[in-house]
Every structure is written in structure tokens, then in C-alpha cells.
Amino acid sequence: MSPASIELLGFTAAALTSLCWLPQAWRTIRTRDTKAISLWTQSLLALGTVLWFTYGLQIASWPVVVANALTLCLVLLILSMKLRFG
Amino acid sequence: MSPASIELLGFTAAALTSLCWLPQAWRTIRTRDTKAISLWTQSLLALGTVLWFTYGLQIASWPVVVANALTLCLVLLILSMKLRFG
Numbered sequence: 355m356s357p358a359s360i361e362l363l364g365f366t367a368a369a370l371t372s373l374c375w376l377p378q379a380w381r382t383i384r385t386r387d388t389k390a391i392s393l394w395t396q397s398l399l400a401l402g403t404v405l406w407f408t409y410g411l412q413i414a415s416w417p418v419v420v421a422n423a424l425t426l427c428l429v430l431l432i433l434s435m436k437l438r439f440g
Numbered sequence: 441m442s443p444a445s446i447e448l449l450g451f452t453a454a455a456l457t458s459l460c461w462l463p464q465a466w467r468t469i470r471t472r473d474t475k476a477i478s479l480w481t482q483s484l485l486a487l488g489t490v491l492w493f494t495y496g497l498q499i500a501s502w503p504v505v506v507a508n509a510l511t512l513c514l515v516l517l518i519l520s521m522k523l524r525f526g
Contacts, residue, residue, distance in 0.1 A: 355498055364495045370488030377480035390476040394463035402456030409450045412441055413501065 361417070368421030375428035388436040396433040403429060447503070454507030461514035474522040482519040489515060 355363070382388055403426045410418030441449070468474055489512045496504030 360495065360498045363491060363498065367488050367491035367495050370484050370491060374481050374484035374488055377484075378478040381478045381481075382476065385476070387476040390468070390471070390473040392464040392467045395460050395467075398456050398460035398463075402453050402460055405449060405453035405456060409446065409453050409503070412446045412449065415499065415501070417495070418504075 364415065364417030365420075368417040372421045372424040372428070375425060375432065379428050379431050382432055382435045382439075386435070386439050388432075388439045391432070391436055393433075393436055396429060396436055400426065400429045400433055450501065450503030451506075454503040458507045458510035458514070461511060461518065465514050465517050468518055468521045468525075472521070472525050474518075474525045477518070477522050479519075479522055482515060482522055486512065486515045486519055 382391075403422045406418060407422040407426065410416070410422060468477075489508045492504060493508040493512065496502070496508060
């Protein structure tokens with residue numbers, strides 16, 4: 355694959371795995387139902403996302419950096435609702 | 441950071457954002473409760489994970505490859521339970 359195609363692939367992957375949290379955040383805001391969501395999963399995901407962000411900076415992979423910054427915002431929003439609604 | 445430290449950071453991030461799906465999978469298997477989980481989120485996450493895996497192969501980043509292979513297995517398991525239990 356050409357470098358441009360690889361970059362495009364990375365950005366598409368980044369867009370999907372970041373924006374995928376929008377429907378979950380919206381559903382949780384709307385229903386206030388977090389019962390089936392694992393607190394451990396959301397907490398470890400938030401922590402892991404911080405580490406991926408740092409890793410992306412180190413290897414200068416912008417899809418990794420941008421994806422994880424956006425993911426972190428959405429995951430922290432869902433995590434805060436899990437902590438609030440139980 | 442040294443190349444070894446960057447690799448370690450990547451593998452720690454990979455371990456966290458992959459293994460974080462274990463508590464969610466276990467909770468869902470145990471309770472069969474998937475009501476609060478977004479079908480869109482799980483579906484887009486599965487698709488995005490496939491793209492990240494391919495991207496990881498292209499840039500030869502083993503943390504990205506290994507993390508996303510493991511994540512895909514767990515996310516597909518949760519997705520299949522969401523489709524089954526509603």
C-alpha cells in the first residue's frame with residue numbers, strides 16, 4: 355500500500371473506533387441506563403486510551419493520537435454516567 | 441523515550457484496551473443483560489478494530505496488531521450476545 359493509502363486506512367480506523375462511542379454516549383444520556391455496562395471495562399479503557407495517546411505521540415502516528423484524544427472524551431463521559439447512575 | 445520504552449508503552453496500552461473487554465464480556469455472559477449496550481457502538485467498534493489491525497500490519501506496529509486481534513475476538517463475543525439477548 356502507498357503511504358497515502360496507509361494514512362487513509364489509519365484515519366478511517368481512527369474515525370470508526372472514536373466516533374463509535376457517540377451512539378453509546380447518546381443512548382446513555384437519553385436512557386440514563388448504565389446497568390449492563392462494566393465499570394471495570396470503562397475504567398481500563400480510559401486508562402489504556404491515555405497510554406495509546408502517549409504512544410501515538412512517540413511514534414508520530416497522527417491517527418493514533420487524534421483517535422485516542424476523541425475516544426478519551428467520549429469514554430470519560432460514559433464513565434462519569436456509569437459512576438453517577440450505577 | 442528509548443525505542444524499548446516506547447514499545448513497552450505500546451504493549452501496556454495494547455494490553456489495557458484489549459483486556460478491558462474481558463470484564464464486559466464476563467458481565468454479559470453472567471447476566472445476559474445487554475440492554476444498556478449500544479448495538480451501533482459494538483458494530484462500528486468491530487469494524488474499526490478490523491481496520492486498525494490492517495493498519496498495524498502496514499506500519500509494522502505489533503502493539504497495534506496484537507491489541508486489535510484480541511479486541512476483535514472479545515468485541516465480536518459481546519456483539520453476538522447483544523444480537524442474541526437484545
